[in-house]
Amino acid sequence: xxxxxxxxxxxxxxxxxxxxxxxxxxxxxxxxxxxxxxxxxxxxxxxxxxxxxxxxxxxxxxxxxxxxxxxxxxxxxxxxxxxxxxxxxxxxxxxxxxxxxxxxxxxxxxxxxxxxxxxxxxxxxxxxxxxxxxxxxxxxxxxxxxxxxxxxxxxxxxxxxxxxxxxxxxxxxxxxxxxxxxxxxxxxxxxxxxxxxxxxxxxxxxxxxxxxxxxxxxxxxxxxxxxxxxxxxxxxxxxxxxxxxxxxxxxxxxxxxxxxxxxxxxxxxxxxxxxxxxxxxxxxxxxxxxxxxxxxxxxxxxxxxxxxxxxxxxxxxxxxxxxxxxxxxxxxxxxxxxxxxxxxxxxxxxxxxxxxxxxxxxxxxxxxxxxxxxxxxxxxxxxxxxxxxxxxxxxxxxxxxxxx
Amino acid sequence: xxxxxxxxxxxxxxxxxxxxxxxxxxxxxxxxxxxxxxxxxxxxxxxxxxxxxxxxxxxxxxxxxxxxxxxxxxxxxxxxxxxxxxxxxxxxxxxxxxxxxxxxxxxxxxxxxxxxxxxxxxxxxxxxxxxxxxxxxxxxxxxxxxxxxxxxxxxxxxxxxxxxxxxxxxxxxxxxxxxxxxxxxxxxxxxxxxxxxxxxxxxxxxxxxxxxxxxxxxxxxxxxxxxxxxxxxxxxxxxxxxxxxxxxxxxxxxxxxxxxxxxxxxxxxxxxxxxxxxxxxxxxxxxxxxxxxxxxxxxxxxxxxxxxxxxxxxxx
Numbered sequence: 199x200x201x202x203x204x205x206x207x208x209x210x211x212x213x214x215x216x217x218x219x220x221x222x223x224x225x226x227x228x229x230x231x232x233x234x235x236x237x238x239x240x241x242x243x244x245x246x247x248x249x250x251x252x253x254x255x256x257x258x259x260x261x262x263x264x265x266x267x268x269x270x271x272x273x274x275x276x277x278x279x280x281x282x283x284x285x286x287x288x289x290x291x292x293x294x295x296x297x298x299x300x301x302x303x304x305x306x307x308x309x310x311x312x313x314x315x316x317x318x319x320x321x322x323x324x325x326x327x328x329x330x331x332x333x334x335x336x337x338x339x340x341x342x343x344x345x346x347x348x349x350x351x352x353x354x355x356x357x358x359x360x361x362x363x364x365x366x367x368x369x370x371x372x373x374x375x376x377x378x379x380x381x382x383x384x385x386x387x388x389x390x391x392x393x394x395x396x397x398x399x400x401x402x403x404x405x406x407x408x409x410x411x412x413x414x415x416x417x418x419x420x421x422x423x424x425x426x427x428x429x430x431x432x433x434x435x436x437x438x439x440x441x442x443x444x445x446x447x448x449x450x451x452x453x454x455x456x457x458x459x460x461x462x463x464x465x466x467x468x469x470x471x472x473x474x475x476x477x478x479x480x481x482x483x484x485x486x487x488x489x490x491x492x493x494x495x496x497x498x499x500x501x502x503x504x505x506x507x508x509x510x511x512x513x514x515x516x517x518x519x520x521x522x523x524x525x526x527x528x529x530x531x532x533x534x535x536x537x538x539x540x541x542x543x544x545x546x547x548x549x550x551x552x553x554x555x556x557x558x559x560x561x562x563x564x565x566x567x568x569x570x571x572x573x574x575x576x577x578x579x580x581x582x583x584x585x586x587x588x589x590x591x592x593x594x595x596x597x598x599x600x601x602x
Numbered sequence: 603x604x605x606x607x608x609x610x611x612x613x614x615x616x617x618x619x620x621x622x623x624x625x626x627x628x629x630x631x632x633x634x635x636x637x638x639x640x641x642x643x644x645x646x647x648x649x650x651x652x653x654x655x656x657x658x659x660x661x662x663x664x665x666x667x668x669x670x671x672x673x674x675x676x677x678x679x680x681x682x683x684x685x686x687x688x689x690x691x692x693x694x695x696x697x698x699x700x701x702x703x704x705x706x707x708x709x710x711x712x713x714x715x716x717x718x719x720x721x722x723x724x725x726x727x728x729x730x731x732x733x734x735x736x737x738x739x740x741x742x743x744x745x746x747x748x749x750x751x752x753x754x755x756x757x758x759x760x761x762x763x764x765x766x767x768x769x770x771x772x773x774x775x776x777x778x779x780x781x782x783x784x785x786x787x788x789x790x791x792x793x794x795x796x797x798x799x800x801x802x803x804x805x806x807x808x809x810x811x812x813x814x815x816x817x818x819x820x821x822x823x824x825x826x827x828x829x830x831x832x833x834x835x836x837x838x839x840x841x842x843x844x845x846x847x848x849x850x851x852x853x854x855x856x857x858x859x860x861x862x863x864x865x866x867x868x869x870x871x872x873x874x875x876x877x878x879x880x881x882x883x884x885x886x887x888x889x890x891x892x893x894x895x896x897x898x899x900x901x902x903x904x905x906x907x908x909x910x911x912x913x914x915x916x917x918x
Contacts, residue, residue: 362892368838373883547715550713553708553712554709555705555709558691560701561702
């Protein structure tokens with residue numbers, strides 16, 4: 199009998215890669231398997247459903263004559279606000295704050311962007327475009343700032359306050375465009391369009407006669423907001439790892455007590471973190487108006503971008519690259535949902551089921567639990583240590599953070 | 603007449619208060635569920651999803667069997683099954699309870715529409731006939747009392763059930779050994795465990811109960827107040843219930859007072875023909891009021907000490 203330890207099944211470098219990507223990829227895989235079982239259990243064909251989803255999301259393997267380039271363009275349109283709002287959830291995570299108010303902040307941003315874009319509609323683009331984007335950021339920052347100030351001064355839990363602010367924003371939006379000052383005309387539920395100078399250009403020329411990849415180039419809605427979103431992700435990474443504010447945010451997230459001893463003002467950091475997060479969410483809303491819709495419509499009543507952003511931030515493990523990758527996944531799912539509905543007769547709402555399953559899997563670390571039972575992989579690594587789970591916050595919620 | 607006079611006139615009608623109580627009960631049931639769950643130390647923001655699930659399965663069962671009582675049972679069970687997922691991942695796997703709660707809400711919203719599509723195709727879900735709805739019951743004799751008879755004794759059967767459950771929840775939480783155990787587990791699970799209380803069992807039971815109550819509320823909404831299921835028909839009521847729970851400082855009667863205030867807002871909203879304020883602005887009130895309470899303007903609202911903390915046996 200040999201007592202030698204068994205050699206590992208995988209070389210170290212592969213093992214490290216698996217550990218880094220294992221949790222998110224495993225969670226997605228698990229969600230798709232469970233989702234497939236739900237489809238099969240209700241008499242559907244999961245393989246044709248997923249094939250249509252992949253076609254709709256990535257333009258690969260389409261059988262019903264979908265244009266791959268158009269599908270990718272549609273996916274990117276979804277990805278743009280998901281990256282920007284994902285950052286708005288991930289940044290407070292680093293400070294130990296759970297911002298589930300990205301949706302309300304996003305709506306506040308889209309409302310402000312629209313109001314300014316209508317009011318100053320005659321201004322030229324070089325002035326008006328920055329104006330509408332900045333006003334969206336300011337509105338989002340104020341919306342999140344309420345939660346930040348309440349948390350920092352009296353310890354009101356930010357999860358509850360941001361939920362309340364979400365609904366206040368939703369009802370404000372309905373008021374404004376149904377009977378309120380932004381309503382286009384009686385009987386409609388939309389605002390007038392923003393001025394031409396307030397719009398983000400599409401990446402391909404908006405020209406019906408120009409044919410690109412078999413379609414007029416004007417149908418490709420992918421717009422220059424993509425670069426703003428990528429810049430937002432870069433700013434997030436720079437802020438977090440290369441500035442003293444980022445250090446303070448991470449310090450507060452690891453231990454408020456330790457941060458306080460290190461001379462960090464916990465209250466100030468909490469408020470500033472929420473303000474910046476709100477600015478990112480507000481920017482996401484402003485980009486949606488300036489880049490896609492050009493006016494507020496009832497489509498925003500059922501918008502879920504701010505909630506999808508929570509899944510994006512968690513699946514992306516709170517890193518900039520991870521957020522972009524996770525946003526691509528969820529953007530593809532949302533774009534693919536429509537095709538799945540049309541081609542495979544499976545409701546596009548399966549996408550929300552998959553999203554929820556991914557969230558369950560990440561939150562419970564099912565992958566870690568499964569991996570524990572597989573030899574050769576060693577002990578599971580949970581979330582990266584610099585990303586604190588939100589649960590311990592609950593105890594600190596009872597007491598306002600004291601200043602040293 | 604002046605707007606103030608209009609409001610005063612409206613406040614004196616029995617119809618308004620009858621509607622207020624019904625609207626309050628719709629919120630009270632999930633608020634009681636949330637209170638029980640959080641008293642045991644499990645944060646529950648999933649009442650919205652559990653209500654929605656209950657509403658869907660209640661309608662589906664009622665359409666299949668034409669029996670509102672059976673349908674209500676199915677709705678409660680469906681809500682409790684959703685709650686079990688929340689309990690399983692957050693108690694067993696020590697998942698973040700807020701993430702799990704959000705996931706339940708997204709899951710319920712997606713699954714119900716997905717199932718409509720699988721079961722009913724592109725058609726509407728269909729309408730439940732009058733005879734298969736949860737009935738209104740007039741209490742003989744008492745319903746003839748001027749004003750109060752209409753408000754208190756001409757109500758849907760679920761209203762009476764909910765008021766009994768309100769008193770029962772209060773008594774169980776604060777007057778029984780079980781209630782003491784639930785609160786002990788929510789305040790200091792380590793100490794409770796040392797005292798021989800099964801922390802996991804208490805928490806599972808509490809979360810399961812929150813699902814039963816939310817499912818019951820979903821049934822009341824779908825086959826009592828309404829007669830069909832439409833996607834996202836709870837429209838944030840589960841979150842208003844969450845607000846009521848906090849507003850009521852994690853006590854059953856406190857939550858009931860909050861539900862009455864929010865219910866009054868809903869009833870005024872429904873009678874908006876004489877009050878010239880946008881119904882959408884009125885709808886903001888529950889959330890604004892809760893923010894004001896949270897801001898400490900009406901006394902502090904503090905959750906149970908171990909609310910949201912997974913219990914690890916043997917930990918400090």
